[in-house]
Amino acid sequence: MGLVRTLNCFQREWHQSSNHHKGLVPDALTQQALLKSELVVACEEVALLQGRILDLHQTMVRLQREQDFHREQSVCVEAEKRVLWKNLTQLREHEQRLEPALTRLTQAHQAAFRVRTRISMETKHLQREAEQLQRDDESGQCTIDNSSALRNEERGFKTSGLTTETNEIKMTKSQRTRCNTICKENQDGAKLPDKNMKTRSTHFTLTCSFRAHRQPISNVEVHPVRRLLASSSDDRTWRLWKLPNNEEKVVPLLLSADGHSDWLTSCSFSSDGDRLATTSGDTTVCVWDVHRGHRLLSLVGHSSSTWGCAFHRSGLSLASASSDRNVRLWDLSTGRALCVLRRHGNAVSWVHFLPQHEHFLLSSGRDGALVLWDVRTRACHKAVQGHKTAVNHCTADDTGLVLASCDVGGVVSLWDVRSFHSPLFSIHTAVAANQVSFCPGGSEEVAVAGGDEQVRVLRPSSSHVTELSGHVGKVCSVRFDHQGDTLLSAGADGLVRVWRRSEQ
Numbered sequence: 001m002g003l004v005r006t007l008n009c010f011q012r013e014w015h016q017s018s019n020h021h022k023g024l025v026p027d028a029l030t031q032q033a034l035l036k037s038e039l040v041v042a043c044e045e046v047a048l049l050q051g052r053i054l055d056l057h058q059t060m061v062r063l064q065r066e067q068d069f070h071r072e073q074s075v076c077v078e079a080e081k082r083v084l085w086k087n088l089t090q091l092r093e094h095e096q097r098l099e100p101a102l103t104r105l106t107q108a109h110q111a112a113f114r115v116r117t118r119i120s121m122e123t124k125h126l127q128r129e130a131e132q133l134q135r136d137d138e139s140g141q142c143t144i145d146n147s148s149a150l151r152n153e154e155r156g157f158k159t160s161g162l163t164t165e166t167n168e169i170k171m172t173k174s175q176r177t178r179c180n181t182i183c184k185e186n187q188d189g190a191k192l193p194d195k196n197m198k199t200r201s202t203h204f205t206l207t208c209s210f211r212a213h214r215q216p217i218s219n220v221e222v223h224p225v226r227r228l229l230a231s232s233s234d235d236r237t238w239r240l241w242k243l244p245n246n247e248e249k250v251v252p253l254l255l256s257a258d259g260h261s262d263w264l265t266s267c268s269f270s271s272d273g274d275r276l277a278t279t280s281g282d283t284t285v286c287v288w289d290v291h292r293g294h295r296l297l298s299l300v301g302h303s304s305s306t307w308g309c310a311f312h313r314s315g316l317s318l319a320s321a322s323s324d325r326n327v328r329l330w331d332l333s334t335g336r337a338l339c340v341l342r343r344h345g346n347a348v349s350w351v352h353f354l355p356q357h358e359h360f361l362l363s364s365g366r367d368g369a370l371v372l373w374d375v376r377t378r379a380c381h382k383a384v385q386g387h388k389t390a391v392n393h394c395t396a397d398d399t400g401l402v403l404a405s406c407d408v409g410g411v412v413s414l415w416d417v418r419s420f421h422s423p424l425f426s427i428h429t430a431v432a433a434n435q436v437s438f439c440p441g442g443s444e445e446v447a448v449a450g451g452d453e454q455v456r457v458l459r460p461s462s463s464h465v466t467e468l469s470g471h472v473g474k475v476c477s478v479r480f481d482h483q484g485d486t487l488l489s490a491g492a493d494g495l496v497r498v499w500r501r502s503e504q
Contacts, residue, residue, distance in 0.1 A: 065262070065281060068304055068323055072347060075366065076408050079389045080432055080451075083409045203466055204457065204487055204499035210251045212239060217490040219266040219435075220477045225273045227481070228254070230290075231490060232264035238278055240290065243481065243488075244498060251496075257293040259286055262305075266350075270311040277318055279306035285320045287332065299330050301337045308350040312375075313358045319375075321348035327363050329375060339378045343371050350393050354400035354417070364391035364405055372420060382420040386413060393435040402443040406433030412448055414460055425460040435477050439484040447487055449475040455489045455499070470497055 213233035221230045227243040240255035262281035269276055275296065276288045285306055287297040304323035311318055317338065318330045327341040327348055344365035354360045360381065361373040368387040371380055389409040396403050396417075402424070403415040410430040413423040432451030439445035448456040455468040455475055473492035480487055487499040 065283070065305060069281060072323065072366065076390060076432075079408045083389070084431065203501060204468055205502045206468070206470055207246075207498050207500045208244060208249045208251070209470070209495050209497040210241075211494055212241065212490065212496045213237070213494045215494060216473070216476065216492040217494060217496065218264055218476055220479050220488055220490045220496060221267050221269055221276075222479050222481055222488070223273050224269055224271060228273075229479075229488060229496070230267050230269065230276055231496065232267040232278055233494070234263040236260050236263060236280075238264060238267050238276065238288070240293075241496075243486070246500070251498075255290075255293045257288060257295075259288075259295050259298075260284065265306065266308045268309050268311060270315050271313050272315060275311070275315070277309045277311060279309050279320060281305040283322070285309055285318070285330070287318070297332065297335050299328075299335060299337075301328055301330075302326070304347075307348065308352075310351045310353050310361070312353055317375075319351045319353065319361055321351045321363060323347035325365075327351055327361070327373070329378070341373055341378065341380075343380050343383060344369060346390070349391055350395075352395050354396050355398055356400040357417075360400075360417075362394050362396060362403060364394035366390035368407065370394060370403070370405055370415070370420075372417070384415075384420050386415070386423065387411060392433065395436055395438060397438040397443040398440060399442070402438075404436045404438060404443075404446055406436045406448060408432045408451075410450070412436060412446065412458065414443065414446070427458065427460075427463065427465075429456050429458070429465070430454060432474070434475065437478045437480055439480050440482060441484060445484070447478040447480060447489075449478040449489060449491070451475070453491075455487070455497075457487070468499055471495070 212231045213235050215234040217231050217233050219232050222243075223229070227245075229241045229243050230238060231241065232238045237256055237258040239253060239257075242252050242254055244251050260278065260280040260282050265279045265281065267276055267278045269290075274290055276290050278286050278288065280286070283300070283302045283304060283306060285299040285302075286295055287299070288295055299318070299320070302320065302322040302324050306320050306322045308321040309318060316332055318332055320328050320330065322328070325342070325344050325346060325348060327344075329338040329341070330336070331338050341361075341363075344363070344367055346366035348363055348365045350364045352362045354362060359374060359376050361375050363371045363373065365371070368385055368389060368391055370384050370386045370391065372382040373379070374381040386405060387407040387409070389407045389411075391405050391407045394403065394405040401417050403417055404412065405415070406412045406429075410428050410433050412427055412429055412433050414425040416424055429448050430450035430452040433448050434451060435449040437447045439447070444459065444461065446458045446460065448458060450456060451474040453469065453471045453473060453475065455471070455478055457466040457468070458464070459466075468487075468489070471489065471491040471493055475489055475491040477490045478487065485501045487501075488496060489499065490496045
């Protein structure tokens with residue numbers, strides 16, 4: 001009876017369940033399968049959303065870097081605009097000051113032209129009279145004395161007219177001798193130009209040029225030991241070239257490497273020439289093997305574009321400059337930052353270790369300041385607000401005692417590292433001065449890459465400026481070779497031009 005009751009109870013419950021669900025009764029396995037399928041769909045949607053979020057983050061970072069770059073460019077353009085407007089105002093004032101002088105010169109020119117015309121007419125009249133006298137002498141119609149008296153009376157002269165004419169002839173010969181002497185001196189180049197003249201004939205001749213990159217070249221660097229040249233460009237690559245000799249016109253490409261995800265801003269060799277460091281808009285600094293073109297290190301730590309780098313003479317550390325207003329010192333054995341140097345109020349544009357003073361590091365910034373760091377104490381040794389506009393570049397001569405800097409306003413200044421307060425020499429060269437380079441052997445010559453398509457060679461001792469024309473677009477970088485007889489320039493046209501020193 002117990003089994004019968006149990007069977008009846010089961011049949012009633014099954015009948016009720018069938019009427020309630022009107023179909024199959026879901027069991028635990030079916031529910032679990034449904035939940036698993038929903039979970040798989042949800043996981044796929046989460047992975048898709050994560051990929052989209054990562055893409056958006058990368059796009060945002062890229063846009064931020066581009067925004068920082070364009071902001072810096074706008075600051076430079078604004079500074080150049082102010083300089084141009086100031087120059088235009090000065091030119092207008094100068095024109096107003098010179099207007100009375102121009103008026104006087106015009107009047108004097110007109111008066112001299114009238115005098116010249118009158119003298120020409122009198123000369124022709126005298127020639128006709130002389131011809132007439134000659135004909136009269138031949139025909140015997142009159143005497144020479146009467147003709148001379150008649151001529152002197154017509155010209156308003158007294159009896160001393162012959163002496164006056166003789167003095168005029170002597171003075172004319174003296175003036176002619178003086179003019180010939182001056183012309184000869186100018187042709188032979190025996191005298192130096194006047195101090196007020198800032199431009200003279202060039203001492204360099206263009207021997208060859210070659211296309212190093214398809215896009216603008218940001219920097220060129222000469223190998224410290226061999227006759228090699230490294231170039232970095234906006235096309236995200238750096239290349240190694242063999243420098244031509246005196247008679248060579250073809251420059252062979254030895255190596256080309258890429259690895260940065262954004263434009264390259266500079267390159268720098270180590271003291272032994274075995275490694276090359278590059279900076280880029282992707283915020284990293286890369287160290288390369290020059291012989292093979294392999295990337296040895298990628299230094300990550302800056303939060304904005306890196307603009308310049310320099311190896312320590314020992315080759316164990318590296319300094320880098322960035323738009324994040326910081327200078328970082330890196331340990332190349334570990335790839336980690338040793339310290340962060342903070343002093344600049346704007347982007348740091350360049351860094352340079354002083355020759356013969358390996359513990360001092362020079363940096364320049366968009367705030368117009370030059371800072372000398374002691375890397376032993378990792379502190380600021382000296383600082384000066386040396387420029388009124390953003391400083392593009394800084395360097396030192398072979399002794400490390402004379403420094404050079406240039407800014408977006410076109411001002412080039414030389415500094416004594418021992419008295420780092422006021423410049424030894426300062427000159428305005430162009431709309432913008434992008435880079436400076438000392439000639440090996442001292443500070444007698446300084447090459448300047450100008451924003452007006454000109455390369456200039458300054459001689460601070462005499463304030464002479466030699467201008468070299470040939471680039472199309474701004475000149476971004478200049479470098480002397482080891483002997484100082486060859487000057488290399490590169491610019492926005494993607495060309496490297498080779499200038500040889502020529503005898504004057």
